[in-house]
Amino acid sequence: MSKIYIIHENSEWTDHLTKRLNELALPYEEWFLDQGIVDLTTVPPNGIFYNRISASSHTRDHRYAPELTEAVIAWLERHGQTVINGSRALRLEVSKVNQYTALNTAAIQTPKTIAAVGKEQILKAAKELNLSSFITKHNRAGKGLGVQLFHSIEALESYVFGPTFEPSVDGITLIQQYIEAPEPYITRCEFVGGKFVYAVRVDTSEGFELCPADACVIDDLFCPVGEETESKPKFEIIEGFDDPIIEKYERFLAENNIQVAGIEFIRDQNGNIFTYDVNTNTNYNSDAEEKAGKYGMLELAKYLGMQLEPIKQ
Structure with missing residues (x-):
């Protein structure tokens, strides 16, 4: 029987959806992708597949859920299955750089942003941005992870080289214009x-x-x-x-x-x-x-x- 397949890694965020699916008497199955295998020699089941993998999955000890999901979606799309929020959506979910470049392509204004890898490069990026107030954030985030507000390069330097510095899980830190x-x-x-x-x-x-x-x-x-x-x-x-x-x-x-x-x-x-x-x-x-x-x-x-x-x- 064809059904709705929910691809996710956090039941607490999915329970509200399955409750509604039950109310509407719609058939569904959950694919919890914190770990698993993808057998490329097989054919996927018939149905529609809804991707709910989050950029913050690593905060729930599901570090490779996005990578596993990307493999699963590639397999599904290869076989012509209907994927809601498929491979392109996943790429934007796990990268704010991808988000901003796509938004800019669509003529949607985003804050001025520089991506940096390495602590010295973070400082260099902030100097190049040359703004009195700016924020840092993680490239792969969710829930506002890594967002810090700074009013000087000195304050940023103390943070970056201090004990509370929190690197992005993908190593990319964004230095961004603060919109007041x-x-x-x-x-x-x-x-x-x-x-x-x-x-x-x-x-x-x-x-x-x-x-x-x-x-x-x-x-x-x-x-x-x-x-x-x-x-x-x-x-x-x-x-x-x-x-x-x-x-x-x-x-x-x-x-x-x-x-x-x-x-x-x-x-x-x-x-x-x-x-x-x-x-x-x-x-x-x-x-x-x-x-x-x-x-x-x-x-x-x-x-x-x-x-x-x-x-x-």
Whole structure:
């Protein structure tokens, strides 16, 4: 029987999807790819395959999950199987350099960024960027890993050569223009089937590591998922969000064969939009969705069901 195959390495981020699939009585099977084999002499089962591998998999001791997934997807695509968020999406998920070059190709503005390998090269890149404020981040990240704000080369040097320096798992550190927003928040736009679903306002006043998933590693100090301040929630769906950037994002997703994504941007003091993250393993915050009456995983489950329908016949 044809079914939906969910490729992932984190059950806590997948349970919300399987719950919706059960509600819709859709057949599915989970492929947990933290380790395994890929027999290239065999033919894949019939169905559709949805890739949910995350760039932060190494933080859950699944260091080679993206590499294994790339092999599995290559095998699936070789045999003409339908892969939601296939090989191109995976390449963008695990590399912000790939993200930014693809966004720029689509005429979408990103912060000025220099990629560096090696501690001395990180300092050199910051000097070449020549900005009063800048941030560092990991090329392969997720959850805002490695994001640090600096206001001087001296402060960066102390960090890079100090005991708290945190290298990217792929060795590439990004030095990036710091975009100062008039208010401490960013906007995350969610897409299913390449089409806009809703936008979320995310409060960044307590740090950079902001993940919308309800399940979050407790040790992630700056991941205030589901928590609320006295005045406003961390995650809030924006009613009636409408901006020309949506059309650009949808075109970008189509050009890169990405069906499901959360794209994040920030506005500077002049209202200019800077896009800085494309998350192809997108998650949703249940508190925000409950208040707005909009449900990302339900829309995703419906979309997967529609993709499965012609294969079942």
